[in-house]
Amino acid sequence: MSGPNELGEFLRVRRAALQPEDVGLQGYGVRRVPGLRREELAMLAGVSPTYYSRLEQGLSTNASEAVIASIARALNLTRDEQAHLFNVARPERTPRRRTVVKPDRARTGTLRLINSLLGTPAVVIGRRSEVLGWNRLGHRLVAGHLGFDSPGHVADRPNMTRMLFLDEHTKELYARWHEEAVRAVASLRVLGGKNPEDPELTALVxxxxxxxxxxxxxxxKHPVERCVSGVKYFRHPEVGEFELTFEVLTPPDDSGHRVLMYTPDPGPGAEALELLGRDVETTRGSVVRPGR
Incomplete structure (x- = not known):
């Protein structure tokens, strides 16, 4: 996603983030560069310094699962980071036939489902964080300055990550923008590790x-995390500051689509959604039709 040696870049960043004391080693003197030395990490992983150096330099692409697992343990990686390491260390070895990328579309049933959730903001997101559809309250919550039918305009449909960094309305929407931005980048890294040959994802990055x-x-900085639940802090131009819990649901198919839903605790969040919902015209069963 960011060059020919994604594995090496990831290993270097993670190695630089560790101090000897973090892994039970004693550090001596002043280090010219931050973090563990290559030979120290190689020792912890049980591989030769020469072999580990070749991995970081992109000169070895056939590391066994046992070696990758040992390096993951030495780096104290989280479960999401371990999965990402395996993805970038063992890329698809069979060249894929290039095909025309067809515009993605949300399933009609999924759109009907989110439109039936009258009091719950919901957004359908594609594998590249593009918006494939939303219900009326979801649209009003995250992108009221855009047209409700904009997800149907395939050529320039909204993208949650692009809006977060390049759209001033969206940047002002989040009271903790930096936290939201790091979360978005970490999720995009996960997507990139799973789909390294996706031209549209590469173009977005x-x-x-x-x-x-x-x-x-x-x-x-190579943050990696599957962000499937948590809290988002809003500073909405119409109803002020509040927080909502979010959950990301993944349909049981290979579409890569996700359904992002927001729910409030009693208090300001619930009151804010009630106010937003008062002016939302909803019709049970209505569906955002994809553009042609």
Whole structure:
């Protein structure tokens, strides 16, 4: 996603984030560069320094699962980071036939489902964080400045990550923007590890790297996390500040689609959604039709 040696970049960033004391080693003197030395990590992983150096330099692409697992343990990686390491260390070895990328579309049943949730904001997101559909309350919550039918305009449909970094309305929407941005970059890293040959995902990363210094800095740190639940803090232009719990549901197919839903605790969040919902015209069973 960011160059020919994604594995090496990931290993270097994670190694630099560890101090000898973090892994039970004693550090001596002043280090010229931060973090563990290559030979120290190699020792912890039980591999030769030469072999580990070749991995970081992109000169070895056939590491066994046992070696990758040992390196993951030495780096104290989280479960999501371990999965990402395996993805970038063992890329698809059979060249894929290039095919025309067809515009993605949400299933009609999924759109009907979210439109039946009259009091719950919901957004259907594609495998590249593009918006494939939303219900009326979800639209009013996260992108009221855009047209409700904009997900149906395939050529320029909204993208949650692009909006977060490049759209001023969206940047102002989140009271804890930096926290939200890091979470988005970490999720995009997960998607990139699973789909390294996706040209549209690569183009999105390239665009954001060029246009957003904040994204470029965050991307270079290689955060990796599957963000499937948590709390989002809003500063909404119509109803003020509040927080909502979010859950990300994944349909049991290979579409890569996700359904993002927001729910409030009693208090300001519930009151804010009630106020937003008062002016939302909803029709049970209505569906956002994809554009042609």
């Amino acid at each position: 390239g665009e954001l790297t060029v246009k957003s210094p904040e994204f470029s800095r965050m991307w270079a």
